[in-house]
Amino acid sequence: MQSGISASQELHTAFQTLVSSPTQRGLLITIEKETLLPLTVLHPSTSSFDADLSLLAPHLSPKQALYILLRRYPSTDPAPFIAITYVPDAAPVRQKMLFASTRLTLVRELGIERFRETIFATKEEELSVEGFKRHDRHTALEAPLTEEEVSLGEVKRKEAEDGRGAGERRSHVSSGVSMPVTEEAAAALKGLGGEGGDNLVQLKINIATETMELASSTNVPIGGLASTISATEPRYSFYRFTHTHAGEEISPILFIYTCPTGSKIKERMLYAASSRSAVQIAEAEAGLKIEKKIEESSPEDVTEQSVLGDLHPKVEVKKAFERPKRPGRK
Template identity: 80%
Template sequence: MQSGISASQELQTAFNNLVSNESQRGLLVTIEKESLVPSTVLSPSSSSFESDLSLLTPHLQPKTALYIILRRYESTTPSPFIAVTYVPDAAPVRQKMLFASTRLTLVRELGIERFRETIFANKEEDLSAEGFKKHDKHTALEAPLTEEEVSLGEVKRKEAEEGRGLGERKSHVSSGVSMPITDEATGALKNLGGGEGDNGNLVQLKINISTETMELASVTSTPIASLSTTISSTEPRYSFYRFTHSHNGETTSPILFIYTCPSGSKIKERMLYAASSRSAVQVADTEAGIKVEKKIEASSPEDISEASVLDDLHPKVEVKKAFERPKRPGRK
């Protein structure tokens, strides 16, 4: 699923001008107010694509992501343009996720047929003449959008999908983004992992978007029936819950990791929480010694009930009857 960001009318107009005007080499695009907008038009200083790559130098910043549309092939060809997603390693995590998840929206809304290929770059030298030579040597030109399966370094695009219920248990990301955690949050997790019931059995963590740090949201003693009303219904949460219950005559207290992401959450929140969900589980393990028994994902806390949790922990095993040979007619 994409980020929800779309191309502005201003970008559509700028791109149409690029298509019809061969005196333009390319177009730089950024994200502002949840919209794709043009920032700079690149006019060629020569007839050589390799020579004109020097036009990019003033615009490539070490901590700023950017989309770069370049005319690389003759205008008589069906797909004269390439789309570059430039995301330097030092860019903020939130920015990485937004640009990675929106890159396909860019080419789709401007016209897939216009682009020969889409490229990821995270270093300025990747966009030099030598960098393109290396790219061409190691990667045969493919049909547009085949790079949909390619990851951006350690970040893979996949945000929390709206409407996802407990019936779907896939992880939002196949690799996570490491995120620091406060001492207060770590302490609460250690108490939960140590089984100190007086301190509560539900620990909720939240992400401080401005500092990109996991913080403690709350610690409460919550019965299973009250989870849906105790976990925040307006903001995403990472909840660690010690569920003490009896099953088949045995009492156990597994710890559940519940990741909730309400559909009304802001795009940046959805992206950052999705990218860091695995990090939350890992830090609970390494910093607090918590071994999560079951991971649960839900769009809304209302999707969480005692019945659904028990079904996750103790799925019913279907017993198939043995095949019975049909009786011959006339026999009893």
């Protein structure tokens, strides 16, 4: 879902000033008249990021969404900024959807390579000193790596810094895909393109890292989709539906986006804003051709009958107009 909103020239100018001015800690941005506009500059900046969070606190409202750009790392870092989408639970519904669907546009237009990470927050305490510490602890929870994996990771990091924008998987700017995807998820999608093997690949979003990950890869008949796709969390499901139509066996790839009504509002907004990215990942990374896109609240609504109706809608044959008979002469 994309909003069609773009950054104003005033915002580009304000951001360039932020980039070149170490005395500025951050920039607050809002949406007015379908345009991204600078709202407030956070300054003066000190040497302590934690201390400077006090500059932000007075501008946070429980009913007003904001974009917040903060300088968190040294100016010598290739990506010194973080981009925060702050959408409180009590904000108006239209505002929530507008800010959620425009967040990726914001970092793309300002230069995604300048941002170390993007964060989605719904509460003021998430943007406090303790809130950032919790965030950092969560993102630091990684599986132990072997010495070889550590060395390989350092090589990839160095290549990313030296060749940013040269076709790495991390940002997908060249292919128009905005959210990173894990290698495991991409490999599963590629396997979906061939005959045999698994025919259902489910992707989920890691909310903390804003990365698409593999939820599961299985082989199920279409009647088993309702019981296989998660009924409690949103999912992006890619399904190879092999069936016979008009005497021919065909295997179209379906994109099924399900978002249960009981899922968390933060999840619902992030999944809605990133569904286009999921499709682009499948097309650009795995070479899949999506024949049909289906959106449902519950997996139970995805049935063989409904899918066949979407793929092969019945053509209504209109009866030709018949000129009324000329009345006979008396």
